[in-house]
Amino acid sequence: MKEIILPTRVIGLMSGTSVDGIDTALVEISGRDLDLKVELLAGETYPYPPQLRTKILSICGGEQISMLELATIDDEIATVFAQAAQHIQVGYPPATLIGSHGQTVYHRPTGEENHVPLGYSLQLGRGAVIARLTGITTVSNFRVADIAVGGHGAPLVPRVDAFLLSHFQEVRCIQNIGGIGNVTYLPPRSDGWLGKIMGWDTGPGNSLLDLAVSHFTNGQKSYDQNGAWAASGSPYYPLVKQWLSQDYFHLPPPKSTGRELFGVHYFYQCLQDCNHYDLSIPDVLATITELTAASIVHSYREFLPQMPQQVLLCGGGGRNLYLKKRLEVLLDSIPVTTTDVMGLSSAFKEAIAFAVLAYWKHLGIPGNLPVATGAQQEVVLGETHGL
Ligand SMILES: Nc1ncnc2c1ncn2[C@@H]1O[C@H](COP(=O)(O)OP(=O)(O)OP(=O)(O)O)[C@@H](O)[C@H]1O
Numbered sequence: 001m002k003e004i005i006l007p008t009r010v011i012g013l014m015s016g017t018s019v020d021g022i023d024t025a026l027v028e029i030s031g032r033d034l035d036l037k038v039e040l041l042a043g044e045t046y047p048y049p050p051q052l053r054t055k056i057l058s059i060c061g062g063e064q065i066s067m068l069e070l071a072t073i074d075d076e077i078a079t080v081f082a083q084a085a086q087h088i089q090v091g092y093p094p095a096t097l098i099g100s101h102g103q104t105v106y107h108r109p110t111g112e113e114n115h116v117p118l119g120y121s122l123q124l125g126r127g128a129v130i131a132r133l134t135g136i137t138t139v140s141n142f143r144v145a146d147i148a149v150g151g152h153g154a155p156l157v158p159r160v161d162a163f164l165l166s167h168f169q170e171v172r173c174i175q176n177i178g179g180i181g182n183v184t185y186l187p188p189r190s191d192g193w194l195g196k197i198m199g200w201d202t203g204p205g206n207s208l209l210d211l212a213v214s215h216f217t218n219g220q221k222s223y224d225q226n227g228a229w230a231a232s233g234s235p236y237y238p239l240v241k242q243w244l245s246q247d248y249f250h251l252p253p254p255k256s257t258g259r260e261l262f263g264v265h266y267f268y269q270c271l272q273d274c275n276h277y278d279l280s281i282p283d284v285l286a287t288i289t290e291l292t293a294a295s296i297v298h299s300y301r302e303f304l305p306q307m308p309q310q311v312l313l314c315g316g317g318g319r320n321l322y323l324k325k326r327l328e329v330l331l332d333s334i335p336v337t338t339t340d341v342m343g344l345s346s347a348f349k350e351a352i353a354f355a356v357l358a359y360w361k362h363l364g365i366p367g368n369l370p371v372a373t374g375a376q377q378e379v380v381l382g383e384t385h386g387l
């Protein structure tokens with residue numbers, strides 16, 4: 001029988017709902033599930049060219065575009081993703097596989113509230129172009145197979161979290177805070193633990209805060225570095241309570257969301273509410289930050305079978321010290337740290353996850369967790385584009 005040669009050096013490419021740039025990870029992967037091992041050789045975030053970022057944010061905000069513009073932007077995104085893959089490899093033997101998430105520009109989850117039989121999720125930056133430009137087999141379009149079996153197509157990282165971050169005794173929550181926040185609840189590894197994992201999108205991560213900072217600085221700044229600006233204000237709790245009464249926060253998981261809900265229109269509504277109470281700019285930022293922290297903790301208390309013994313943060317929001325402090329306070333003394341302490345880069349975990357999903361695709365291993373996405377079954381994720 002012909003020997004199957006497994007790809008081990010894989011590049012993961014991801015741009016999330018913050019649309020800040022292409023998180024790129026070059027990793028060495030071995031094992032399959034409980035023996036899965038990932039070594040990060042290089043990680044870099046390559047910022048989008050400013051005009052491309054502005055265009056993507058505008059499309060995410062509902063701008064109508066022609067088919068020609070869609071095709072053009074699809075391939076512009078693929079081109080910068082391919083460049084990211086080429087740059088990350090400099091000084092290393094070439095990778096054998098790329099897993100590219102692409103750029104989400106539209107996400108309509110399945111669910112009775114949307115009256116649609118199947119969800120719809122569109123990631124631009126087609127894999128065929130990335131494969132062609134890099135000369136490396138590329139797996140992309142990870143969300144569609146899960147959606148086809150009734151899932152949300154998100155979040156997809158929980159299965160990777162399960163094999164890289166679960167513990168034999170400890171209950172853990174892995175909390176990603178990107179543009180949108182999402183959690184993976186990991187019970188201790190024991191009989192049936194995989195089926196007891198939970199995962200869902202908690203709501204806004206940094207998306208509203210980034211919009212606020214950009215608004216108050218006339219576009220000069222795109223985020224609140226280390227949370228320093230919000231830390232100089234105080235949250236206005238009646239507003240946080242009012243915002244938390246919104247339907248999304250009370251929907252039971254599985255559930256997913258995006259900038260369609262927690263995007264520019266939502267931000268202007270928040271701003272209007274803040275103006276009604278005459279809040280200062282630092283107080284607006286502190287109140288919006290509090291919504292992120294409170295929506296995360298509120299969802300744990302409402303939906304988890306038990307509170308975690310430890311929360312491990314990842315994504316850019318983990319670097320917002322004020323947000324981290326607010327999480328610690330709201331979680332009563334549950335320790336909040338980052339996945340870095342477990343040896344997994346918090347900045348590149350999502351990019352690493354899409355490298356692992358591509359590797360699993362190559363091995364024919366399912367990538368979704370039906371408990372997290374709501375799919376009817378486990379499925380192998382992604383479409384492979386060769387040369
Ligand atoms: N030093 C920092 N202080 C505060 N916030 C930061 C810092 N660095 C990054 N961020 C925040 O993190 C965001 C980027 O996070 P990340 O790259 O995880 O998002 P993403 O991958 O686009 O999102 P998603 O997980 O929703 O797909 C920035 O937009 C910013 O708000």
Ligand SMILES: CC(=O)N[C@H]1[C@@H]2OC[C@@H](O2)[C@@H](O)[C@@H]1O[C@H](C)C(=O)O
Nearest residue numbers: 017104107154155156157180182350
């Ligand atoms: C449709 C989409 O792109 N969803 C993202 C987004 O960003 C965070 C959250 O919303 C999560 O559900 C998902 O990304 C991660 C990588 C996931 O699928 O696990």
